[in-house]
Amino acid sequence: MKKPDLKKLKEVDFKKAARDFVYGKPHGERRLGDLYIPKTGLYKHREWRGIKDTMYYFNHIWLYNYGMIVRDLMVYGGGPKGMIQFLKGTWRYRWMGQTYLTVMHWFDRCLEGMRGETLAASAWHFRGIVSACLYQITGFFNRDLNIGGDPELRAKTIGTDETVWGGVIYPYMDQGGYYLPTQMIPYFVTCHCNNHTVLNYIDAVQAYGLPGDPCPMCQAEAGIYIEDDVPDSYVAMVTTNEACDSSVGTSVIQDWMMNKPLFAMPQVMQFDDDSVLENCAKEIEMAWRFMEEHTGLEFHWEELKKHIELQNKQNQFEREKWDVAANTHSYPINGVAQALYRIFYSQYGERPFWHDVDKKVRKIMEKCVNEDINTFPMTRHRVIAWSCAPLYYSAWCTWAYNCWGLNTIINMDSLMFDLDIRTDTYENCLLDIAKYHEWAPMRRMAVGGLQHIFELWENMEKFNCDMVMMYDQLQCKGMQGVVGLFEDEFRARNIHAIWMPHALPDKRTVPRSQIRQIINDYMFTVMGEEPLDPSLLDFDDSDSW
Amino acid sequence: MKKAKKKKNKVARFVKKTLGIAGLAYAGLFCVFYYDLDGKLLYYVVEPFMKNHFDNMERRDPHTVPYEQIDNEYM
Numbered sequence: 001m002k003k004p005d006l007k008k009l010k011e012v013d014f015k016k017a018a019r020d021f022v023y024g025k026p027h028g029e030r031r032l033g034d035l036y037i038p039k040t041g042l043y044k045h046r047e048w049r050g051i052k053d054t055m056y057y058f059n060h061i062w063l064y065n066y067g068m069i070v071r072d073l074m075v076y077g078g079g080p081k082g083m084i085q086f087l088k089g090t091w092r093y094r095w096m097g098q099t100y101l102t103v104m105h106w107f108d109r110c111l112e113g114m115r116g117e118t119l120a121a122s123a124w125h126f127r128g129i130v131s132a133c134l135y136q137i138t139g140f141f142n143r144d145l146n147i148g149g150d151p152e153l154r155a156k157t158i159g160t161d162e163t164v165w166g167g168v169i170y171p172y173m174d175q176g177g178y179y180l181p182t183q184m185i186p187y188f189v190t191c192h193c194n195n196h197t198v199l200n201y202i203d204a205v206q207a208y209g210l211p212g213d214p215c216p217m218c219q220a221e222a223g224i225y226i227e228d229d230v231p232d233s234y235v236a237m238v239t240t241n242e243a244c245d246s247s248v249g250t251s252v253i254q255d256w257m258m259n260k261p262l263f264a265m266p267q268v269m270q271f272d273d274d275s276v277l278e279n280c281a282k283e284i285e286m287a288w289r290f291m292e293e294h295t296g297l298e299f300h301w302e303e304l305k306k307h308i309e310l311q312n313k314q315n316q317f318e319r320e321k322w323d324v325a326a327n328t329h330s331y332p333i334n335g336v337a338q339a340l341y342r343i344f345y346s347q348y349g350e351r352p353f354w355h356d357v358d359k360k361v362r363k364i365m366e367k368c369v370n371e372d373i374n375t376f377p378m379t380r381h382r383v384i385a386w387s388c389a390p391l392y393y394s395a396w397c398t399w400a401y402n403c404w405g406l407n408t409i410i411n412m413d414s415l416m417f418d419l420d421i422r423t424d425t426y427e428n429c430l431l432d433i434a435k436y437h438e439w440a441p442m443r444r445m446a447v448g449g450l451q452h453i454f455e456l457w458e459n460m461e462k463f464n465c466d467m468v469m470m471y472d473q474l475q476c477k478g479m480q481g482v483v484g485l486f487e488d489e490f491r492a493r494n495i496h497a498i499w500m501p502h503a504l505p506d507k508r509t510v511p512r513s514q515i516r517q518i519i520n521d522y523m524f525t526v527m528g529e530e531p532l533d534p535s536l537l538d539f540d541d542s543d544s545w
Numbered sequence: 546m547k548k549a550k551k552k553k554n555k556v557a558r559f560v561k562k563t564l565g566i567a568g569l570a571y572a573g574l575f576c577v578f579y580y581d582l583d584g585k586l587l588y589y590v591v592e593p594f595m596k597n598h599f600d601n602m603e604r605r606d607p608h609t610v611p612y613e614q615i616d617n618e619y620m
Contacts, residue, residue, distance in 0.1 A: 042588055043581040062578050094599040101595075102587050196592070200599075208607070228605040256612050545588075 024050030024115065027378045032112055032402055033535030041544020046108065053115050061111070061123045062104060065130065069103070072134040082138055085149060089141035093229050095186040096137065099194045102545050103130060106193045109395040109545075110336045113402040118375045121364040122337035128357035129189075129344050135351065136185045139178060143233035153178070156295050159234035159258075161251065162188055162221075163242035163440045164265065166349025167433060168287060170307040172297040180234050182254075183221045184348070191220075191391035191505040192340065194545040198392075198505045201227060215475050216506045217391075218246040225257035236261040236294035238287050241269075243442035244478055263290040270449055271438035280434035305423045311350040312420045317358050318342065319418070321365065325409050326463045330368040332375045333361070335397030335408025339389065343441060346417035378532055380405035381496075382464055386412045386456050387471035387479055388442050390502035393512045396519075400469075403516075403536035404523050410463050415455075416444040447478040450485070457493070468497040474510070475503055498522045512541055 020029075025048075035043045048054055073086050090097045107126055114122055141147060143154040153176075158169065162181040169179035190197050201223030206212045208226050210219070224230055237260055239251040255262050265287045268276045288299060325331040325338075333341075345354045368375055383397075383406050390396070400406035416439050421432040438444070445452045456468065470486060473479055483499075490497045498519055503509035520537055523529050531537055577583055 040588055042584045045580050046578060058575060058578050063574065091598075094595075097595045098592060098599060101591060102584070105584050105587075108581075108584075196596075226607050228607070257607055257610055259610055 020050075021048075022051055024048065024053060027113070027402075028532055030113065030402075030533055031535040032533055033537070033539045036539055036541065038540045039543045041105070041109070041541040043108070047112065049115060049119075053119060056119065057111075060120070061107060065104065065107065065127060068127065069130065069134065072131055073138060076135050076138040077142060078138075082142060085141040085144075085147065086138065088147040089137070089144065089231070092147055093186070093231065094200060094227070095190050095197050095224070095229060099190045099197045100133070100137070102194045105545055110334070110398050112395075112398050114334060114398075116375075117332040117364050117368050117373060118334060121332035121361050122334045124357050124360045124364070125333060125337035125341035128353055129340055131353040131357075132344060132348060132351065133185060133189055135353065136180065136348075139180055140185065140231045140233045143178075143180075144231035146232050149231075149233060154233055155235055156297060157234040158291050158295065159237040159260075161239045161242070161247065162347070163247065163443075164238050164240050165347060165433075165437055165440070167307070167311070167436070168238065168284070168291070170349070171288065171299045171301065171304040172291070172295070173307065174300060174303045175297050177291075177295065177297050179349070181348070182230060182234075182237070183224070186224050186229065187217070187220050187505070188391070192394050195392040195505065195507055196545065199508070201229070202506055213475060214249065215244070215246040215473075215504065216509075217504045218250040220505055221247075221250045222253040225254050228257075230258065234260075236263070236290065238263045238265055238290065240264070240437075240440070241266045242437075242440040244447055244476075261290075261294055263287050265437075267434075267437050267440070267443075269443070269447060271435070271444075272449060272451075277431055277434050277438075280438060281430045284430065284434055284437065301426060304429070307350045308421045308423050308429065310355070312423075314345060314350065314354055314358065315418070315420055317362065318414075321361075322410065322463070324365060324369060328369060329374045329376070329379070330365075330372060331409070332364055332368045332373075334376075334401070335383075335385065335411070336394050338408075339385070339397075339411045339414055340394060342414040347441060376401065376407045378405045379407040380529065381407065381467040383408045383467045383469050384410055384456070384460050384463055384465040385469040385471065387446060387453075388473045388476065388504065389413070389471050390500070390507075390510075390515065391505045392507040393502070393515055396500075396512075396515060399516065399536060400519060403531050403533050404519065404529065405532050406467065406469075406519075406523075408469065409465055410459065412445050412456075413441055415459060416441065442476075446476070450482065453482055454489070457489075460495070466496065468495055470497045470499050472499045472501045473504055474501055496527070513538070 032047065035045065035047060037044055049057060073083055077083055077086055107123065110126065111119060111122055141149060143149045143157050145151065145154065156176045157178040157180055159180045159182045160168070162184040164181065166179050166181065169177050187198060187201065198220050201220040202216055204223040204227045205219045210222070237254070237258065239254065239262060241248050251264065263286070265283045267280050267283070291297065292299065321331070321333070378401070385408050389411065397408040400408065417436065419432065419436055419439065421436060422428040445455055460468065468490070472483065500515055500518060501510045502515065
């Protein structure tokens with residue numbers, strides 16, 4: 001038997017080791033990069049965050065969320081029958097069976113290094129997102145005729161583009177009207193949770209003979225249809241031209257492949273012109289008539305009003321969160337949780353699970369403010385992220401904080417739906433709904449006109465940020481057109497900005513390691529700074545989820 | 546009296562056993578969590594199996610779908 005090295009043993013600081021065990025290692029000593037198994041992104045072991053936070057993660061995040069997933073499937077699925085439908089769907093659809101089972105690793109990636117209130121509040125945001133996903137997944141499978149779903153439920157369900165705001169169904173919800181954004185779950189969330197799956201859909205489109213240079217998001221969304229991976233869960237479809245004309249191309253493929261009644265609801269791109277607002281309102285009314293014709297549902301104004309008012313409450317709480325983020329060091333939500341939760345609920349629309357999460361987060365945030373807790377104590381720079389983010393690496397904010405102390409305070413997509421919809425009269429409500437639609441993701445700022453994409457400067461000031469993470473979606477023709485203008489402005493305003501190239505869902509174009517390298521290079525050479533955690537500078541996660 | 550004591554012992558034994566099993570299960574789950582065994586199972590076993598299943602699945606030929614347009618007015 002090998003003798004223990006007494007010399008080495010004598011060098012161990014047992015007091016410090018005990019302190020690290022109880023409280024977790026301080027930020028600079030964690031060496032989180034050493035935990036990874038090369039290529040896979042798996043952990044040799046999960047992070048030890050000290051007794052309190054490790055047990056919180058184990059009990060209140062890992063165990064709790066696995067348990068709540070089963071609970072959600074039973075409740076949203078309507079009991080054991082829903083569970084059977086879920087299993088059938090898991091076996092039938094790649095985007096489910098190959099993707100979402102890995103959900104707890106999504107939590108891990110996004111919550112690495114978080115502690116205390118930040119860990120709790122950020123995890124609650126993910127709980128809300130997962131609950132919303134399961135609500136939709138069970139919604140798909142319970143109605144899906146491909147796997148023996150219920151035709152009566154399907155008869156009251158409208159499929160939509162994911163950029164058609166979920167509020168279109170509000171007037172019909174009391175009659176069982178159901179809104180199914182057909183790409184949000186099969187495409188959008190998959191890229192964040194497990195980006196292996198989406199590559200099949202991008203390849204399917206290109207193998208079919210379509211060009212590879214349009215937005216890969218639109219390619220993937222069309223690929224789901226070409227691969228015959230769309231549940232037959234809705235009776236008719238509402239599409240939109242949002243965010244851009246590549247999205248219109250997707251709708252053409254969808255229309256062909258699904259062969260169902262389809263209503264195209266165009267929304268103007270240059271939305272500042274008030275004279276076009278009435279046209280958009282009319283388009284929305286026409287969409288409602290289309291939905292009524294195909295589902296037999298009736299328009300209920302009071303129901304619409306009820307949900308709009310609840311949604312306004314959510315938006316008001318969001319502004320309170322922004323106020324805390326902008327003016328204190330006590331904002332307990334990390335960049336990725338903030339971004340994904342906000343875009344998800346403002347696009348999907350008002351539902352009960354969001355309010356449950358908001359209640360919990362409010363409590364945590366109030367505690368942080370009242371006790372003046374510094375939630376991100378290693379912050380060196382306050383970052384605003386602008387333009388459209390890489391879906392396959394939304395967790396970059398967590399990495400950037402752990403490695404460099406770059407704290408992402410806010411991002412462009414979170415700011416776009418900042419509108420309280422009036423409910424005093426039907427006319428005012430409709431006009432505001434039209435405006436809300438015009439402010440769709442990747443639309444209001446990204447391709448909505450130069451003055452809007454330049455809202456960056458005022459938001460940078462408002463949120464007290466000193467650095468910009470400028471996303472550069474290489475296949476977005478709209479945003480490629482303004483690269484030079486931004487460079488000029490950054491120079492003129494003397495702003496530190498890092499350009500982050502990416503291809504939205506496709507990690508093969510700009511791998512995650514390359515994104516990290518670009519940030520590393522800027523921090524070393526331009527900022528002249530040293531990393532907080534050198535083990536995170538360079539590691540291989542090329543095959544990870 | 547003896548019968549009641551016996552019953553009490555039986556209950557105590559049952560509680561002890563249940564707590565023991567629950568404790569072991571909890572410790573086992575903690576090991577799964579800490580050593581990322583759920584991730585490893587999904588990465589090395591479940592995902593390749595499901596991928597293989599989906600790669601070999603029979604799918605509808607998209608060309609068989611007729612390209613038609615239904616015109617309607619919803620004014």
